[in-house]
Amino acid sequence: MxxxxxxxxxxxxxxxxxxxxxxxxxxxxxxxxxxxxxxxxxxxxxxxxxxxxxxxxxxxxxxxxxxxxxxxxxxxxxxxDLDPDADPAGTLRVGGFATGIRVSLLPILTELTRRHPAIDVVISEYEPIEAFAMLVDDDLDLALTYDYNLAPASLNPVLEAVALWSTAWGLGVPTDEPEGPVDLASYADRTWIVNSRNTADEDAVRTLGAMAGFTPRIAHQIDSLDLVEELIVAGYGVGLLPRDRPTSDGVKVLRLTDPTVVLTAYAVTRAGRSTWPPLRAVVDRLRPGADDLPQPAWPRPQARR
The missing domain is CATH 1.10.10.10 (Winged helix-like DNA-binding domain superfamily/Winged helix DNA-binding domain)
Structure with a gap:
């Protein structure tokens, strides 16, 4: 056949x-x-x-x-897999969201290049929807993607994913907002900010709103977390932000408890490809070493999503 x-x-x-x-x-x-x-x-x-x-x-x-x-x-x-013991060599095409590249990929590249100089890593920034499509079309070898517990991603059968790390997200608001547990219903009349090139943020926000009994009014679609913060400070709305990531002056992140919002990052490849030596060399270094997923160490200056 x-x-x-x-x-x-x-x-x-x-x-x-x-x-x-x-x-x-x-x-x-x-x-x-x-x-x-x-x-x-x-x-x-x-x-x-x-x-x-x-x-x-x-x-x-x-x-x-x-x-x-x-x-x-x-x-x-x-x-x-004809020669799995060969020294990794070749061009590895990696695409992913900016934070995943900063938190997961960049810290391992120096050591990877030193140990395997014949691997040439080409990096492009894509949101998960874009990266999934490129993997299916065989235009990427590795995608760094994410989803939320309130908006889980649905993988194409030709793809497989390894969870890398998880981090709790909260509600980003101006620093003069009240402290304490968040009553989401009190934000029913506020403008909300979501991601522009991926639907997961908006799905999570709409789920939060539905559980609190309102439909969020979404007016701004922004990829950069820094720009989300600037809009919050300027009074243009509220949005989801990582709780453990340092924020700029004028912004704080309130804890969400019922429900919680958790982002999980993944390394995604085409099924059957992970034994290709260059890809295996990278994925093995990205893979967490413990059963519980670690939290990311957010780099400075402030990251973009």
Whole structure:
């Protein structure tokens, strides 16, 4: 069974049209159709059927697409694991959110480069939604991502994640706000600030509001924690901030208790790829050494999310 044809079938199950598969793989639509037809002959099973002016997978086609996830991951693992004891060498493409890069990746790079000079690490900043899509498309080797306990991420079956660290978040407010337990209902008429390129912040904020009996009025979408603080100081709203991260003058972070809000950071890879020596060298150093997830040591100057 040709693995390239399995890749095209899997892409069709996700993208929904021959044209979309052709564009994503830089092929013609007729080539994609011919390859899937050849796969059907190989398996002796009808894999697609007409659906109006398009096509859709038959039940057998859907089952084969499900198997393709595991088959392709196993092929990747076999290919990359041919020489697991070789010195790590190659270009490792890492993408992630800014705090994850600062807290988890940067502290290990100097020692990694010294021990494995043949590894070339290329770093790009992406929010989790962006990084997940790039991993699925094989445009990244490693993603540093996060989610909240109130808004857990849903991983594509071709991905696998290792939890790195967790930290409690609270409500960022001006320093003249009252101390003590937070009554979220008292913030029902306030403007809220969330992340601009990921939905997890907004999902967590809306869940908090719903549990307190109101719908948050979200007006500002900001990626930088520093800028979130500046907006809070200027009176433009309130937002979630890490409780253990040093804040600037004019901002404090109130404890949330019912419910708590916890952010967890992850190292995410394609299934079957973690044995590739350059990737394994990095992930092994990122992986926490204890059963309980550590909290991050926030760097100075103040981090961005």
């Amino acid at each position: 040709d693995t390239r044809r399995l890749q095209l079938l899997l892409a069709l199950s996700r993208l929904g049209s021959m044209r979309a598969v052709a564009e994503s793989h830089h092929l013609t639509t007729s080539t994609v159709s011919a390859q899937i037809a050849a796969l059907a002959r190989e398996t002796g099973t009808r894999l697609i059927e007409p659906d109006g002016r398009r096509v859709r997978l038959t039940p057998a086609g859907r089952r084969l697409a499900d198997h393709a996830v595991e088959i392709l991951a196993a092929v990747d693992a076999a290919r990359l």
